Amino acid sequence: MYTHLLIATDGSELADKGVAQGLALASRLGATVTFVNVTEPFPLFAWGGAMAGYAAGDELAAYKEEAGRFAREVLDKCKASADLANVRAKVVHIEDKKPAEAILELSQAQGCDLIVMASHGRRGLGRLLLGSQTAEVLSFTEIPVLVVR
Structure with a gap:
């Protein structure tokens, strides 16, 4: 049936449910x-302002460093869970992309046959204002998606 699952996680409690279901x-x-x-x-x-380039440069470096640290922490936890479940797994951190775009590109590049991801299930104005990476993946993917709430 399915031989290669792509499990997306942002490290949230809800995403952890998706990780558990996918595993x-x-x-x-x-x-x-x-x-x-x-x-x-x-x-x-x-x-903004005259010093924006300098301030943003410092903040950009701090942002990238913290994002990398956070991603390693989240993905190390996922890999440990996979090892405990005797599931072959690898981890990928993608920088500087919109999540839906990265998930779609990676699923194709890796030959995945199922995407597993969590969704808050927001509706109406909340969904409009906050967006929905899950909805975007569902709209553009050609492979099945398991959505966990």
Whole structure:
């Protein structure tokens, strides 16, 4: 059925549920897993004024360092969970991309046949204002997506 699952995580409690569900499925199927964590681009528009380039440069370096540290922490936890479940897994951290775009590109590049991700299930104005990476993945993918709430 499914042989290679892409499990997306942002490190949140909700995403942890998606990781657990994805690992349980992979374990039952004998599938391989690729975990992905995506760091969005640094919001340069937030800086203004004559010193913006210098201030943003310092903040950009701090942002990238913290994002890398956070991604390693999240992905190390996922890999440890996979090892405990006897699931073959690798981890990928993608920087400077929108999560949905990165998930779609990686799923194709890795030949994944199922994407597993969590969704808050927001509706109406909340979804409009906050966006939905899950909805975007669902709209543009050509492979099945397991959405966990």
